[in-house]
Amino acid sequence: MSAPTSSTKTSTPEAAKPVSAPTPMMAQFLEIKAANPDSLLFYRMGDFYELFFSDAEIAAAALGIALTKRGKHLDQDIPMCGVPVHAADDYLQKLIGKGYRVAVCEQLEDPAEAKKRGSKSVVRRDVTRLVTPATITEEKLLNPTDTSYLVAVGRVKADGDALALAWIDITTGQFRLMESDAKRLLPDLMRIGPKEIVVAEPVYHDELLKSAFEQFGRTVSLQPAVLFDSATAAQKLAKFYDVQTMDSFGDFSRAELSAAAGALAYIEKTQIAERPSLQRPERESENSLLFIDPATRLNLEIERTLNGSRDGSLLKAIDRTVTGGGARLLAERLRAPLTDCSEINQRLDAVSFFLSEDDLGQKLHALLKSMPDMPRAISRLSLNRGGPRDLAAIANGLKVTRSIFDVLAGCEMLPQEIQAASDNLAMAPDDVHQLLESALGEELPLLKRDGGFVRNGYNAELDEMRGLRDQSRRIIAELQSKYAEDTGVKSLKIKHNNVLGYFIEVTALNAGPLTQTDDAKGKYIHRQSLANAMRFTTTELADLESKIASAAGRALAIEIGIFDELRDTAVAQADGLRACAQAASVLDVTIALAELAGGQGYCRPIVDDSRAFNITAGRHPVVEQALRKQASAPFVANDCDLSPRADGDNEHGAIWVLTGPNMGGKSTFLRQNALIAIMAQIGSFVPAGAAHIGAVDRLFSRVGASDDLARGRSTFMVEMVETAAILNQAGPNSLVILDEIGRGTATFDGLSIAWATIEYLHEQNKCRTLFATHFHELTALSERHNRLANVTIKVKEWNGDVIFLHEVIHGAADRSYGVQVARLAGLPDAVVCRAKNVLEELETQGRESKAATLIDDLPLFSTEIARAAENRSQSSQQHSSKNALNTALEGMTPDEMTPMQAMEALYKLKSIATEKG
Numbered sequence: 001m002s003a004p005t006s007s008t009k010t011s012t013p014e015a016a017k018p019v020s021a022p023t024p025m026m027a028q029f030l031e032i033k034a035a036n037p038d039s040l041l042f043y044r045m046g047d048f049y050e051l052f053f054s055d056a057e058i059a060a061a062a063l064g065i066a067l068t069k070r071g072k073h074l075d076q077d078i079p080m081c082g083v084p085v086h087a088a089d090d091y092l093q094k095l096i097g098k099g100y101r102v103a104v105c106e107q108l109e110d111p112a113e114a115k116k117r118g119s120k121s122v123v124r125r126d127v128t129r130l131v132t133p134a135t136i137t138e139e140k141l142l143n144p145t146d147t148s149y150l151v152a153v154g155r156v157k158a159d160g161d162a163l164a165l166a167w168i169d170i171t172t173g174q175f176r177l178m179e180s181d182a183k184r185l186l187p188d189l190m191r192i193g194p195k196e197i198v199v200a201e202p203v204y205h206d207e208l209l210k211s212a213f214e215q216f217g218r219t220v221s222l223q224p225a226v227l228f229d230s231a232t233a234a235q236k237l238a239k240f241y242d243v244q245t246m247d248s249f250g251d252f253s254r255a256e257l258s259a260a261a262g263a264l265a266y267i268e269k270t271q272i273a274e275r276p277s278l279q280r281p282e283r284e285s286e287n288s289l290l291f292i293d294p295a296t297r298l299n300l301e302i303e304r305t306l307n308g309s310r311d312g313s314l315l316k317a318i319d320r321t322v323t324g325g326g327a328r329l330l331a332e333r334l335r336a337p338l339t340d341c342s343e344i345n346q347r348l349d350a351v352s353f354f355l356s357e358d359d360l361g362q363k364l365h366a367l368l369k370s371m372p373d374m375p376r377a378i379s380r381l382s383l384n385r386g387g388p389r390d391l392a393a394i395a396n397g398l399k400v401t402r403s404i405f406d407v408l409a410g411c412e413m414l415p416q417e418i419q420a421a422s423d424n425l426a427m428a429p430d431d432v433h434q435l436l437e438s439a440l441g442e443e444l445p446l447l448k449r450d451g452g453f454v455r456n457g458y459n460a461e462l463d464e465m466r467g468l469r470d471q472s473r474r475i476i477a478e479l480q481s482k483y484a485e486d487t488g489v490k491s492l493k494i495k496h497n498n499v500l501g502y503f504i505e506v507t508a509l510n511a512g513p514l515t516q517t518d519d520a521k522g523k524y525i526h527r528q529s530l531a532n533a534m535r536f537t538t539t540e541l542a543d544l545e546s547k548i549a550s551a552a553g554r555a556l557a558i559e560i561g562i563f564d565e566l567r568d569t570a571v572a573q574a575d576g577l578r579a580c581a582q583a584a585s586v587l588d589v590t591i592a593l594a595e596l597a598g599g600q601g602y603c604r605p606i607v608d609d610s611r612a613f614n615i616t617a618g619r620h621p622v623v624e625q626a627l628r629k630q631a632s633a634p635f636v637a638n639d640c641d642l643s644p645r646a647d648g649d650n651e652h653g654a655i656w657v658l659t660g661p662n663m664g665g666k667s668t669f670l671r672q673n674a675l676i677a678i679m680a681q682i683g684s685f686v687p688a689g690a691a692h693i694g695a696v697d698r699l700f701s702r703v704g705a706s707d708d709l710a711r712g713r714s715t716f717m718v719e720m721v722e723t724a725a726i727l728n729q730a731g732p733n734s735l736v737i738l739d740e741i742g743r744g745t746a747t748f749d750g751l752s753i754a755w756a757t758i759e760y761l762h763e764q765n766k767c768r769t770l771f772a773t774h775f776h777e778l779t780a781l782s783e784r785h786n787r788l789a790n791v792t793i794k795v796k797e798w799n800g801d802v803i804f805l806h807e808v809i810h811g812a813a814d815r816s817y818g819v820q821v822a823r824l825a826g827l828p829d830a831v832v833c834r835a836k837n838v839l840e841e842l843e844t845q846g847r848e849s850k851a852a853t854l855i856d857d858l859p860l861f862s863t864e865i866a867r868a869a870e871n872r873s874q875s876s877q878q879h880s881s882k883n884a885l886n887t888a889l890e891g892m893t894p895d896e897m898t899p900m901q902a903m904e905a906l907y908k909l910k911s912i913a914t915e916k917g
């Protein structure tokens with residue numbers, strides 16, 4: 001695991017030493033590099049960005065480009081590599097992807113300007129932008145379906161170590177805040193899925209928090225504590241939003257303000273001069289979201305599989321969105337399912353609506369397919385990094401949203417969620433749309449400096465300049481014909497290059513008519529001789545050229561002015577444009593979920609405030625699709641009912657202990673039920689025949705085995721840490737999925753832990769639980785615990801082989817068919833045979849009789865029993881010694897005794913007590 005970035009500086013070792021006499025350019029480089037020690041410095045040299053010293057070594061290795069040398073510094077060769085400016089985006093993408101930060105240092109003046117200050121003067125340069133994982137905005141560098149969150153962690157010690165998170169997606173302008181605490185920090189960060197985390201050094205090093213940050217390695221960037229100052233935070237935010245006070249934004253805690261200030265400060269630091277357009281910060285409440293602990297989030301493979309791939313994840317299996325914004329929204333919903341039943345049901349109503357209005361959904365999806373990514377275009381424009389195509393994205397986006405609005409306006413009764421989206425679409429800034437449509441041409445260049453993007457007829461002066469330019473070009477064509485006729489050289493051409501501008505070119509053999517007479521010499525002024533050609537100009541041509549140049553220059557200046565005006569108008573309407581885009585994303589996700597439900601035969605779950613969990617004919621959404629793709633046998637649907645039982649404790653959910661053969665489908669069954677809960681709570685239909693789910697507040701799972709060697713934890717230790725987290729946090733509304741607890745240690749230790757865990761879940765946590773195990777002895781627990789039921793997976797034995805039926809039925813398994821599965825896996829025959837013999841022997845040695853008495857034999861219980869036995873024997877001994885003493889005492893009459901007799905009696909009592917005790 002890598003350390004946070006402030007400790008992985010990429011500075012030049014030499015930079016710290018006194019520099020004897022660096023060249024002026026190298027002196028400038030060293031100075032700029034010293035100010036940006038955490039970043040690779042892209043130092044602009046003409047058409048290249050060059051990197052020096054260790055930056056060059058790192059970049060050359062990371063990019064697979066040649067490492068060369070350029071001059072010497074302190075008598076040592078300076079390592080150097082370079083990337084062409086026009087291809088810089090691709091290289092930046094690679095470096096950012098590998099976790100580096102890049103400082104882009106540009107030339108701030110024309111080299112000619114620098115020369116005026118003296119031959120040794122260096123072109124002025126400075127860093128214009130820090131490119132970091134969460135602050136890139138270029139379309140090429142962004143994945144359309146990924147969010148790009150920068151998270152800042154704020155802490156206020158004076159408020160009892162209050163902790164809060166602020167996260168900003170600079171590419172879409174989203175800005176959110178929430179309170180957290182030391183325990184929740186990791187799950188909260190995992191939920192947000194940050195590209196970058198910024199945190200003050202003392203907070204990073206806090207023993208209670210450090211392990212959470214360490215999980216994110218190089219994603220974490222340490223920043224000066226002053227950026228997070230909560231006392232000045234409100235003021236800084238107010239300044240950013242250009243308001244007098246933050247009061248109208250809501251009531252934020254000091255820790256939230258500190259986090260928000262830290263996030264903004266980092267964005268300002270990386271964007272240097274530019275100010276992005278951000279939405280007002282919105283507060284999220286932890287209680288409104290389903291808490292999914294970090295291990296569960298990873299193990300359930302919600303967004304990515306355990307090996308990091310999207311294929312095979314739940315997201316990939318259910319994503320039918322057609323826009324980048326829709327895909328991001330779906331991923332976000334999956335990261336943060338809801339707990340509020342009415343909100344969930346509103347989303348479900350919307351999905352039901354499009355399921356029944358199939359044609360409408362298809363029509364809207366067809367429109368949405370051409371919806372550009374408006375929020376990202378706005379973000380680039382606000383950062384002065386946008387081009388004409390970003391303006392067009394806004395124009396086209398508004399066009400699409402207008403068409404969608406018109407379609408929705410024709411519908412009678414819209415469900416609340418869709419009506420709200422439609423209301424947002426109604427607020428689309430039509431004036432921006434009209435303005436952009438009237439201003440922008442058809443074919444648009446990427447960069448504004450290329451010009452040619454303003455529509456003819458939009459600006460009279462621009463049309464005039466273009467006319468002049470085009471007219472002059474026509475005149476040039478006429479001139480070429482005239483000169484060809486005058487000289488009789490048919491092949492005479494008027495050409496253009498950047499050095500000579502316009503010139504007349506003839507082959508060397510044809511140059512005579514332009515050079516031989518005085519008249520010709522006076523008219524055709526010689527400019528250049530090449531091996532096969534001669535070049536000339538005329539006063540007429542030169543005049544024309546300056547006219548063309550000034551008309552073209554003026555036309556471009558006008559276009560750039562128009563671009564800036566259009567950009568300012570669009571950015572001023574950023575909030576309305578984003579609301580429109582968000583509405584389009586909501587529609588996209590809802591229609592996509594309806595399409596999924598229709599295509600995959602999902603059902604609408606009943607989600608309420610009960611503690612029910614009753615799934616009929618449930619399927620695993622990912623495995624089902626995979627089996628279908630492989631044209632294998634269809635997925636076997638299974639029921640799962642963990643609802644409170646009417647005839648027992650009707651308040652708390654049940655525990656199902658699932659035993660069954662290896663490869664029978666236990667893990668699949670466990671996971672599918674957890675995924676069904678998640679899907680239901682994002683407002684999606686679920687892969688089942690019917691489902692009734694009392695909203696789950698916390699979802700925990702302990703599935704799959706992995707070690708965490710980097711943190712010094714073995715597989716078993718990780719398993720125990722995760723189990724401990726579950727037992728300490730799960731409550732009556734939680735759903736817990738435990739797969740093979742206790743398998744990583746000696747059988748009896750494992751069995752005891754599994755046993756005690758089930759008991760604790762039953763008695764203390766009282767939550768709905770699925771517990772898969774190969775410890776068949778655990779099925780005996782159902783006799784003692786009324787909310788516990790045994791289920792197993794059906795298999796068929798045939799000719800010594802085992803056939804998996806994948807069917808979950810009530811009852812307990814008596815064996816795991818491990819040896820048969822091992823044979824299927826290709827274990828050598830000799831090993832399989834020997835294993836069978838050993839197994840038979842173990843079984844005949846009275847495994848059954850052992851199992852029958854196991855309840856009393858278990859370490860856990862034998863301790864109790866031993867203790868009880870010990871207590872029993874102690875008490876009986878105490879009892880008998882007490883009896884003998886009593887009898888002796890009863891026979892004694894102290895009033896009648898002489899001192900000597902009393903002394904003898906005392907000795908007798910003492911001896912009875914010592915003898916019996």
Ligand SMILES: Nc1ncnc2c1ncn2[C@@H]1O[C@H](COP(=O)(O)OP(=O)(O)OP(=O)(O)O)[C@@H](O)[C@H]1O
Nearest residue numbers: 634635636637661662663664665666667668669806
């Ligand atoms: N309900 C089902 N219908 C069809 N195929 C299934 C079903 N459940 C599981 N399978 C298939 O069986 C394979 C094994 O499933 P799974 O890993 O869930 O078994 P398991 O009982 O947990 O095994 P083990 O105890 O060895 O870990 C899966 O890869 C899947 O393809």
